[in-house]
Amino acid sequence: MIRILIADDEPMIRAGVRAVLAADPGITVVAEAADGHEAVRLAQRHRPDVAVLDIRMPGTDGITAAAEIRRTVPATGVVMLTTFGEDDYILRALGEGATGFLVKSGDPEELQAGVRAVADGAAYLSPKVAARVVAHLAADGAGARAGRRFAARARVDALTPRERDVLGLLGGGLSNGQIARRLHLAEGTVKAHVSSILARLGVDNRAAAAVVAHEAGAVPAPSGDRAPEEER
Template sequence: MSATTIRVLIADDEPMVRTGVRTILGTDPGIEIVAEAGDGHEAVELACRHRPDVAVLDIRMPKGDGIETLASLGRLVPGTRVVILTTFGEDDYILRALGGGAVGFLVKAGEPEELLAGVRAVADGAAYLSPKVAARVVAHLAAADAGSSAGRRSSARARVDALTLREQEVLSHLGAGLSNARIARRLRVVEGTVKAHVSAILSGLGVENRAAAAVVAHEAGLISPTPDPGPSNGHAPGGRG
């Protein structure tokens, strides 16, 4: 990806949704729509052909839903980072996508600024959880614990407390959707230091990616999630940390 352009694939079986996503992303000169797909199989084919930086996927599509498409992209186009579009009432899908490697979750009924912020964040190597999605995930996890939500929160808090104070501070910014570069600016350190902290955080929490770490942060009550729109231009790519 160039320093100024984020190449995006849109996949949704509803033409009006694709048009809306395209229109919103088109307001940012640093984002280029390279392909659009109406089902999961087409999304994978086009991703292999165009190698986008970010794929914005509907969580439910014909011929391979968002979860199946996510898995295929992970195998065939691992450099493409995935943002999942969801609606309320799809908590199980969200949790499966989180476990499958998605790094962004957005609500279709959310604000346009969230879509722009989410695409920019994941392109920059960060995770981005819509505040509404984060709240639903945490609520679902608590309910799944057969009424032991206090115990789950306590467990998450214990995992967070095992981190250093600096790592907790980095985690709070990570959970709010900030990239390594933006966290570095906030903390007045070099980006490499933040990357090292993020790697330690993932290891310490026992999670595989930033999105999963963000869920732990929300569940532990470490942060009060609010969108961080970030700068209006594109970002350079980032890695797992």
């Protein structure tokens, strides 16, 4: 059973998120918060598997709460709920250790899949969010976009062939277990590859590595079996 904390200052949004997650028999909501400060307190008390946080909340916002949760309850994964036009917030949240990014207008099943992926240790970027992040990073012109793509490719090219395989699947939202099955490796081997990838790319978490993979064009086209839902 995946234990979830929900934080959003709008009661109707919280109710909607709770209803979507409650539809999955493998997920249970253990606590709800109306702001970031309360979210941190409840995360420390309940130690959920995943905290689903709105980015914009009064007082302590979701990004500040994400950083504090990751610092004090490191076993809790963080999924950020965003709306379009919040690209700067998304990038800040990425830097604070959030590993899941979903848009509020997305498919309900995507919320369930994202929570499951993060609970399983994977990074999950909604395709819409990933596209927005990459577009935002390239927003200051074709030259900058080409420069970032070149830099990302150079970083990825420095990896071993097997690490590039793992990075591409990680960027597609697969968990360690899913990557292991796809590449016919032991899960422990995949974990070692992921640790090496993070160190060699100079990033702190899987979500940041996924952005590099997308920028470098290293994420393979999705196959018939959709990765985040593979274990549902």
